[in-house]
Amino acid sequence: MVARSPFGGTSIFERETTMRPHIKTTVGALALVAAGLAGASPAMSFESADGSLRIHGFLENVTHVRKNVGLSKVRNTAQFEIDKDFQTDSIFSHLSFHTILRGTYDAVYDLNDNDFGKDAGGSILIESVGIGGAVPHGGGILLPAGGFDLAANPNDGMIVLGDPLHDPEGGVAFGVPVRPCDEDPRGCLDGYMDEGLDGLRFPEFNSRLDFIREAYIDASIPVGGSGEIGIRFGKQQVVWGRTDLFRVLDVINPVDFSRHNIYDELEDTRIPMWMINAEWRLGGTETFDDLNFSVVWNFDKFRPARLGQAGTPYQILDVGSFFRGMKNCWDNGCTVANFAGGVFATDFPANVIGIRDVNLPDWSIDNTQIGAKIEGVYKGIGFSLNYLNYISQLPSLHGGSAGPAAFNPFCGAPGADCGFAQRPYLIAFDIEFPRINLFGGSLDFYLDSIKSVFRVEVAYTSGEEFPNTLRPELFSESDVLRYVIGWDRDTFIPFLNDKKAFLLSAQLFGEHILDHELEETLLQQVGAPVTTSKAGIPNWKNNWIATFLIKGWWEQNTISPQ
Secondary structure, X not given: OOOEOOOOOEOOOOOEEEEOOEEOOOOOHHHHHHHHHHOOOOOOOEEOOOOOEEEEEEEEEEEEEEOOOEEEEEEEEEEEEEEEEOOOOOOOOEEEEEEEEEEEEEOHHHHOHHHHOOOOOEOOEEEEHHHOEEEEOOOOEEOOOOOOOOOOXXXXXXXXXXXXXXXXXXXXXXXXXXXXXXXXXXXXXXOOEOOOHHHHHOOOOOOOOOOEEEEXXXXXXXXXXXXXXXXXXXXXXXXXXXXXXXXOOXXXXXXXXXXXXXXXXXXXXXXXXXXXXXXXXXXXXXXXXXXXXXXXXXXXXXXXXXXXXXXXXXXXXXXXXXXXXXXXXXXXXXXXXXXXXXXXXXXXXXXXXXXXXXXXXXXXXXXXXXXXXEEEEEOOEEEEEEEEEEEOOOOEEEOHHHOOOEEOOOEOEOOOOOOEEOOOOOOEEEEEOOEEEEEEEEEEEEEHHHOEEEEEEEEEEEEEEEEOOOOOOOEEEEEEEEEEEEEEEEEEEOOOEEEEEEEEEEEEEEEEEOOOOEEEEEEOOOOOOOEEEEEEOOOOOEEEEEEEEEEOOEOOOOEOOO
């Protein structure tokens, strides 16, 4: 099976096979551990005599084997869910506590450490088509200011950027350190992509206490004849969208794409945050079949989506490798393929090109995030109107005239601007996370005549940033319109299964960058002829993606191909 990212790039390096032995029977927490260790069958779930305490959980193993690589994931998960209802004669009509505890161990970093662990990578060759071949890392043409210190930036524990995905084909690339950051700190971005070996093997056991996956209190307070107020306080997922896979409105929680891009459900890959979610549930009114008002306040310290880091099996668009290689270029210098004259590998010293720093927003009231929603049902049509003010979970690169002050390696040449300065169009960056305003809405309705459910989501955002090579700062803002139109139907396919209906589901996702810039421009490189090339925003101005899913069930829902 070839899995591809919904963001338009390959989510894996090559063909991959999934094996998923899956024990997901509900069990008592202590019985689950005992049964797992002893190899016995799991027990039934635990429930107290009065039904107020319920504990259940599961053990799961997910194993992936990748062509030409071997093991790419051996994730073992233990998860426990605990629910406790409290009897109350106070102002609360309902009061309960819910928590999910999850721990995983990904053995791939031990079982295949040549590709993804402490022995990953090695010495590399950087393409230099001008000499008809390649040179080792550190063996390129020297700029006037000299190269870099190979003792501090050795040709070991590296791959060439993009090498697992494609041949160099005369492009620009550089070396990427790929060992865990406690084994090799080169290129590690502090607080962002800096996991050591244990952080990769046991991702929930970190300073953010991610093994406490969810922990919140639910309370309901009657409001006279005006329905009730519901409050959920704690670490939680807030789901705004009606559509999985494409996150149009469902953008409150960041997502862990390093867990897996495709196979895992959003429920398992969303990163819960500490929030207050308050709802005023009016119920039926004279006009609406149902009407609710809600406010969500994400007061947790900001955290971005996890995109994967260099040396891990899953990274969106190889971004972890790009960031780590660029950070290493800034800190330690690097050899860039086919740079001088467009054909010769070139050694850059430190503090010239690359990524200097990542600026993660510190915790403050100003850096919290807030949203509001009106949701209801009108004549059988479900609807919502949404607003969210939030910090982008995806990074933006600020470079050129808005980037870090960089050293000029041509200092000493006639007319050269020596010293450190911000330089227009220079590929020297800081990573930022801009603040975004989102306005949106959704509809869902059922058409009995064709036994189908239709889903529509629309979101309009302002403040998003995109790479833009026409701008001296190498990025620009744009308003963006996104939408999803979805169709679901349960249908019997008798010759496949005459006892259980199949789910048919189709989606059309659209994205339109309203302030898009792209044009043909002259390209002049030192020592090379003048050519023309496109410059501007590399994303498509108008982008559509369509999906179609058929999912079936057999053997009492224990087998479910899709």
